[in-house]
Amino acid sequence: MADIVIDRVAKSFGDFQALKEVSLSVGDGEFVALLGPSGCGKTTLLRIIAGLETQSSGRVVIGGRDVSGLAPRERGLAMVFQNYAVFPHMTVFENIAFGLRMQKVGQVEVKRQVDRAAALLHIDQYLDRYPAKLSGGQRQRVAVARALAVQPAVLLMDEPLSNLDALLRLEMRTELKAVLREAGTTTIYVTHDQTEAMGLADRIAVMYGGRIDQIGTPLEVYATPATRFVGGFIGNPPMNFIKVKASGGQIRVGSASLPAPVRDAEIDLGLRGEDAALSADGSGIPFDVRVVEPMGSHLLLTGAIEGQLARIVTPPTARVQAGERVGLTVDPSRLTWIDAATGRAIART
Amino acid sequence: MTSRASWIPYALIAPAVLFLAAFFIVPLVQTIWLSFSSEEGVGLANYARMAGDLNFSLAIRNTFLLTAIVVPLQVALALLMAVMLTKIERGRDLVLWVLTIPLGISDLAAGLAWLAILQNTGYLNSALYGLGLIPGPTGWLTQETPVALFIGIVLAELWRATAIVLVIVVAGIQLIPKEFAEAAEIFGARPWTRFRKITLPLLKPSLQSALILRTVLAFEVFAVVYALGGTNFPVLAGEAYTWQNINQNYGVAAAYAVLIMAISLAATALYLSILRVRPEQQP
Structure with missing residues (x-):
């Protein structure tokens, strides 16, 4: 077992800076997901931790031992690779x-460990194939079993489920979580799939443009995104951002008035689709509904708040028509405020 | 619709089949026929004469010895060069291009180029003389220096025909996803182990093609040997040439040709069975 410390690791490919001084600590036995769109540097970071790529600067420390060189x-x-x-x-x-x-493990021990890993991944009947x-x-299971057979202190996974079809991915995800919790292995898991990261990880490091924008538990990065990117990348539908102008510590949207964290500035109001409720009397934030999509478990409303695109999630029983203007009430404690200039969240007061 | 157009594929390959039939299969059958027919009628007379010839066992020995030395060396060199090429990041295509230049040179021209180096007043002797290592022009390609002659032929053959193995091996290595080597590295394999356990087994289909091609061509070796050693180093194809053009005995020449073909076919069959990749082991 081992913890991992990534200390100001940077990587350039020619003129392109793939990683810009990334730091991250992963606790012993912890499961951390590196989540981000393609090109954000997550795979490069994983390959640097593995030693398959050499960092331009910075250190990688595993279990207290500097392994950088x-x-x-x-x-x-x-490691488990994307294409197995x-x-x-x-x-x-x-x-x-x-x-x-x-x-150079002895024959008896090899057989014992292989049988154990194969049984864990339910591939014991395919050993001769x-x-x-x-x-x-099944190949993916072999790749995971190969990694677990050596009882590694650290397990690195590079988009291990992305080549599987949707149903199999869900099944493997559940199983991976159970297997890895039992093994207690420190795991770093690269994915672009937010549901995988949310479902599997103890903590998620959201990466964008060669940096880590936010590190936190799945609920933290979901509810309190540190940047506009994190809010927009995580969640389905993504967080809505409405440009508003604060004056005197208040913002006004339609007839609604909300307390703002700054006195006078242009800021973005970040609102999760499910954090808004339809008001009974049409009061609150005005929302012009353009499209109503019944998703079964909920209704997805697409429309505009003050002319800016927004998506709202309501209970499936709500009576809403396209073309209608409805009022939304929000819980101020669940709102995110983004500094329009920096794109970073403004600390709550 | 497919049944209506079923003749089209046959029509499309017909020109190639006709070409092969006219210029390959017909001469082949004629050669085989020729090898069995002589003034005494149809029989093994030509073969008996071939086997009874003074140079026959020498030609067999020389050809097999040359093949047994040259082909493994070429494969080893090509593997070494191919692995080194994969480590080059910039200018790889240029290096590969330079290494394959000998491919564009005819084997007779290659033999003459090496003759210019190795003959009595050649570049090698000039250099050795300049260094004070030899007193004057020294013969390396004579009947009295069979080992030096053999080494000279091996060198020329290596220089001339290693590139074709290299090209096949480089193409094969490029087909192996780099994740295999990376996974092996992660799980503790050192470079030599990675080469032995991962690269080499996955390269088997390419090695098979290269070995068949090179071995068949090695049994047919002629021009380079003729340019360097003349008749000092008899080989099978050289004997066929001698019987055809010097002795004007087409029957015995044909017997040599058929013998070379039989040896080549046997070698090909051997490689196909030894280096067989079972379908379930293919990537």
């Missing part, structure tokens, strides 16, 4: 045993 095999970690990287010329058994064989005879989901 060490080869991948000397870092005491295991299961060796096609070896049986499932030999694939899972690969790491143990490299450590070659990967080409397996489905994508």
Whole structure:
């Protein structure tokens, strides 16, 4: 078991700065997801931790040991790749045993560990087969079993579920969480899928443009985004941002008036779609409904607040028509305020 | 609709089939026929004459020895060069291009180029003389220096034909996703282990093609040997040439040709069975 400290790690490819002095601490046994759109630097950061890429500056410390200059095999970690990287010329058994064989573990112990890992991932009946005879989901299980067989202190996963179809992904996600909790392995998990990150991780590091915008529990990054990007990237529908002008510590939207965290400035009001309720009498923030989409569990309303696009989620029983103007009431404590100039959240007072 | 157009594929390959039939299969059958027919009638007379010839066992020995030395060296060199090429980040295409220049040179021209280096008054002797290592022009390609002659032929063959193995191996290495090597590295494999356990097995189909191609061509080796050693180093294809053009005995020449073909086919069959990649082991 080991904790991981990433200390001001930066990486440039020629003129392109893929990572800009990223720092992150992952506790022993913790599961941290690196979440962000493609090109945000999350995979580069993971590959630097693995040692497959060399940082331009900064340090990686695993279990108190500075591994920055060490080869991948000397870092005491295991990795699951996006396209599995299961060796096609070896049986499932030999694939899972690969790491143990490299450590020159005895035959009896190899068999014990392979059987254990295979049982954990429910692939014990395929041990004699070659990967080409397996489905994508089964190959993914082999890749995870290969990583768990060496009982690594640190497990790195690079979009491990993204090549699976939606149903299989959901199933594997649940199973991964159970397996990894049992193993108690420190895990860093790269994904662009927010539901995967929210469902699996103890904490999420949201990355954008080579930086970590926010690190927090899934609920923290969802409810209190640190930047406009985080609010817009996490959540479905994403957070609504309405440009408003504060004067005298108040903002006015339609007939509604709300307390603002600044006295006089242009700010963005961040509002989660489900944090607004339809008022009974049409009072509050005016919302012009353009499209009503019944999603089963809820209604998704798309429309405009003061001419700016907004999406609101209401209970499925709400009676709303397209073209109607309704009033929204909001809980001021659940609002996010963004500094329009910096894009960062304004601290709540 | 497909049934109506079913003749189209055959029509499209017909020109190629006709071409091969006219210029490959017909001469092949004629050669085989020729090898079995002589003045005494149809039989093994040509083969008996071939086997009874003074140079026959020498040509067999030389050809097999040359193939057994040159082909493994070429594969080893090509693997080494291909792996080094993968480590080059900038200018890789240029290096590959330079390494493959010998491919564009005909084997006779290559033999003559090496003759210019290795002959009595060649570049090698000039350099050795300049360094004070030899007293004057020294013969390396004579009957009295069979080892030096052999080494010279091996060098020329390596220089001339390693590039074709390199090209095949480089293409094969590029087909292997880099994640395999990375996964092996993460799980503790050192570079030599990665090469042995991952790269080499996944390269088997490419190696098979390269080995078949090179071995078949090595059994047919002629021009380079002829340019460097003349008749000092008899090989099978050289004997076929001698019987055809010097002795004017087409039957024995045809017997040599058929023998070379049989050896090539046997080598190909051997490689196909040894280096077979079972379908379930394919990526």
